[in-house]
Amino acid sequence: xxxxxxxxxxxxxxxxxxxxxxxxxxxxxxxxxxxxxxxxxxxxxxxxxxxxxxxxxxxxxxxxxxxxxxxxxxxxxxxxxxxxxxxxxxxxxxxxxxxxxxxxxxxxxxxxxxxxxxxxxxxxxxxxxxxxxxxxxxxxxxxxxxxxxxxxxxxxxxxxxxxxxxxxxxxxxxxxxxxxxxxxxxxxxxxxxxxxxxxxxxxxxxxxxxxxxxxxxxxxxxxxxxxxxxxxxxxxxxxxxxxxxxxxxxxxxxxxxxxxxxxxxxxxxxxxxxxxxxxxxxxxxxxxxxxxxxxxxxxxxxxxxx
Amino acid sequence: xxxxxxxxxxxxxxxxxxxxxxxxxxxxxxxxxxxxxxxxxxxxxxxxxxxxxxxxxxxxxxxxxxxxxxxxxxxxxxxxxxxxxxxxxxxxxxxxxxxxxxxxxxxxxxxxxxxxxxxxxxxxxxxxxxxxxxxxxxxxxxxxxxxxxxxxxxxxxxxxxxxxxxxxxxxxxxxxxxxxxxxxxxxxxxxxxxxxxxxxxxxxxxxxxxxxxxxxxxxxxxxxxxxxxxxxxxxxxxxxxxxxxxxxxxxxxxxxxxxxxxxxxxxxxxxxxxxxxxxxxxxxxxxxxxxxxxxxxxxxxxxxxx
Numbered sequence: 001x002x003x004x005x006x007x008x009x010x011x012x013x014x015x016x017x018x019x020x021x022x023x024x025x026x027x028x029x030x031x032x033x034x035x036x037x038x039x040x041x042x043x044x045x046x047x048x049x050x051x052x053x054x055x056x057x058x059x060x061x062x063x064x065x066x067x068x069x070x071x072x073x074x075x076x077x078x079x080x081x082x083x084x085x086x087x088x089x090x091x092x093x094x095x096x097x098x099x100x101x102x103x104x105x106x107x108x109x110x111x112x113x114x115x116x117x118x119x120x121x122x123x124x125x126x127x128x129x130x131x132x133x134x135x136x137x138x139x140x141x142x143x144x145x146x147x148x149x150x151x152x153x154x155x156x157x158x159x160x161x162x163x164x165x166x167x168x169x170x171x172x173x174x175x176x177x178x179x180x181x182x183x184x185x186x187x188x189x190x191x192x193x194x195x196x197x198x199x200x201x202x203x204x205x206x207x208x209x210x211x212x213x214x215x216x217x218x219x220x221x222x223x224x225x226x227x228x229x230x231x232x233x234x235x236x237x238x239x240x241x242x243x244x245x246x247x248x249x250x251x252x253x254x255x256x257x258x259x260x261x262x263x264x265x266x267x268x269x270x271x272x273x274x275x276x277x278x279x280x281x282x283x284x285x286x287x288x289x290x291x292x293x294x295x296x297x298x299x300x301x302x303x304x305x306x
Numbered sequence: 307x308x309x310x311x312x313x314x315x316x317x318x319x320x321x322x323x324x325x326x327x328x329x330x331x332x333x334x335x336x337x338x339x340x341x342x343x344x345x346x347x348x349x350x351x352x353x354x355x356x357x358x359x360x361x362x363x364x365x366x367x368x369x370x371x372x373x374x375x376x377x378x379x380x381x382x383x384x385x386x387x388x389x390x391x392x393x394x395x396x397x398x399x400x401x402x403x404x405x406x407x408x409x410x411x412x413x414x415x416x417x418x419x420x421x422x423x424x425x426x427x428x429x430x431x432x433x434x435x436x437x438x439x440x441x442x443x444x445x446x447x448x449x450x451x452x453x454x455x456x457x458x459x460x461x462x463x464x465x466x467x468x469x470x471x472x473x474x475x476x477x478x479x480x481x482x483x484x485x486x487x488x489x490x491x492x493x494x495x496x497x498x499x500x501x502x503x504x505x506x507x508x509x510x511x512x513x514x515x516x517x518x519x520x521x522x523x524x525x526x527x528x529x530x531x532x533x534x535x536x537x538x539x540x541x542x543x544x545x546x547x548x549x550x551x552x553x554x555x556x557x558x559x560x561x562x563x564x565x566x567x568x569x570x571x572x573x574x575x576x577x578x579x580x581x582x583x584x585x586x587x588x589x590x591x592x593x594x595x596x597x598x599x600x601x602x603x604x605x606x607x608x609x610x611x612x
Contacts, residue, residue, distance in 0.1 A: 150505075165448065176510075
């Protein structure tokens with residue numbers, strides 16, 4: 001049976017399995033970076049593929065660990081790249097962080113310190129919470145002087161850490177002090193992606209880098225709200241009411257996208273247009289195997305139109 | 307027997323055990339931050355205590371995980387605080403990093419990228435290696451633009467990460483690219499202290515924070531050359547030729563100093579003048595127990611002179 005599984009799982013996309021996938025799936029969940037775009041560059045053939053799936057009546061949802069943008073800002077990015085996507089089709093890890101606080105009845109009189117982008121602050125505000133930090137702390141410096149105390153806000157009850165290209169020692173100390181010294185302070189990671197395609201030509205350290213830094217200084221482990229945690233799936237299901245067995249998660253990362261899909265009971269399709277290449281996928285040390293893999297999502301379009 | 311051990315181990319310093327300690331020990335290894343000083347402020351009673359130990363013929367050695375300074379720079383700091391200590395009595399994790407490369411015959415035509423302070427660059431240079439990065443990369447910024455490639459030196463064969471209050475995304479990307487893309491590149495951590503007394507009034511994120519960040523983006527684990535690794539002990543022993551059973555490690559951190567002493571077979575004395583307080587020491591979750599503990603090293607002086 002073990003052999004059976006390894007031969008049936010992880011097939012390359014083909015005319016046969018793409019038809020069976022489309023027959024069995026009502027909703028496609030797409031990761032964005034490395035699947036839809038790389039940095040600000042659209043990946044070839046994306047618009048016609050999405051259009052084709054919509055014309056077949058498939059529900060499209062975009063589930064991204066990128067926390068630097070809010071849902072609204074992500075919808076703008078889609079529109080600027082010529083793809084019509086509405087805000088409520090987008091689920092970001094910045095939104096997940098705000099929803100985690102909401103679901104857990106985080107007191108609105110407490111504050112949330114943010115190591116990360118504007119998107120987290122925007123989602124916090126929309127959910128009725130007061131955020132501190134974020135981009136504006138990127139310019140702050142520390143004074144390592146005798147008799148100088150670095151002060152932090154004692155009313156911070158949660159620290160949210162996401163991707164932050166403006167990480168500095170000020171933010172590291174601020175977040176660390178809140179988590180270590182404010183009684184009951186929650187430590188939330190939007191996600192722990194090691195790297196991401198922040199630009200089209202290469203990968204950059206991801207939220208996993210900033211999150212690990214705070215783990216290193218606080219010796220605490222965070223609650224992770226983005227993929228592969230299935231926290232967002234509850235919201236998604238409330239909105240669309242589609243069983244996860246009727247969903248297919250499409251992504252470029254094994255340890256976030258594919259694991260998220262598997263954790264939630266979805267079918268999974270790995271695309272090699274982002275951070276994972278075929279040799280990583282097939283390396284014996286990799287134990288996360290998607291149902292199907294292919295080069296890029298436009299292969300679905302091309303197979304059906306050839 | 308379990309009870310026996312827990313009552314005999316971890317005694318408060320007393321006139322009885324201080325005498326037995328001084329009888330059985332020829333060499334005292336002192337941590338610096340939190341033991342000798344906090345930031346740039348000397349801890350009370352340190353000079354007379356060190357003087358008394360020297361007058362008793364004890365060898366004094368200073369073993370610090372602080373990598374921001376070289377041995378020479380540390381000797382200057384001692385002198386500026388009015389304590390006569392020579393360079394060869396000081397063992398720093400910056401020196402350990404350079405010695406690790408030397409012992410492992412790191413090719414001198416390869417370069418070493420440094421996330422950390424001037425001290426690492428100075429020790430590398432003294433050992434005949436070419437360092438890159440360090441403080442001068444603290445002012446560099448990244449361009450997250452389409453068609454812009456972040457270039458790194460392909461001849462970097464090792465990345466050394468230590469405490470770096472000037473950590474930024476440039477350094478994170480540089481170090482990550484070297485480790486991920488340069489074949490065989492070694493990842494060295496000077497140490498993994500979670501926090502340190504960079505100033506007298508509070509703790510700050512330590513090298514453990516920067517090291518964890520690079521672990522997060524590279525998904526690699528470093529070689530640790532500072533405490534609690536016993537790598538430095540070989541050099542120390544070559545120089546002084548004293549058996550470790552005749553040494554006592556004095557420090558303020560359980561997971562670096564006391565563990566280092568225990569790993570090496572030394573006696574151990576914890577002082578509560580740094581990052582560890584009595585409740586942490588006695589918490590059931592703590593399994594690292596020093597032989598003896600006391601508030602500060604001057605208690606040795608005071609007990610013997612009262």
